[in-house]
Amino acid sequence: MNNAVKNLTAGMIKEDAPVVEIGNTVRVHVKIREGERERIQVFEGTVIAKNNSGIAETFTVRRVSYGVGVERVFPVHSPNVAKVETIRKGRVRRAKLYYLRDRVGKAAKVKESI
Secondary structure (H helix, E strand, C coil), X not given: CCXXXXXXXXXXXXXXXXXXXXXXXXXXXXXEEECCEEEEEEEEEEEEEEECCHHHCEEEEEEEECCEEEEEEEECCCCCEEEEEEEECECCCCCCCXXXXXXXXXXXXXXXXX
């Protein structure tokens, strides 16, 4: 990578990037623009995947809302991600928790690490 590209991406990378681990239950605060107004929407769920690294790093959060599984992919360094709070830490043995998609109710829970 040449210096011009390095300098360009260095300005976009967050210095205080959130530490997101697989299996954790997180609360993601996302900035939503509606016309002229801007508000913060909270999305809470379990982190089931992390992808890429550097400026393109993303994490996938899954929750069940009204009986329907909802997944959202958030870029770690996006200016629209205002804050990521870790609610509980999960104990998992996999890098990707896609198997949770097939499970319902208590079976879809992740054990808490003590």
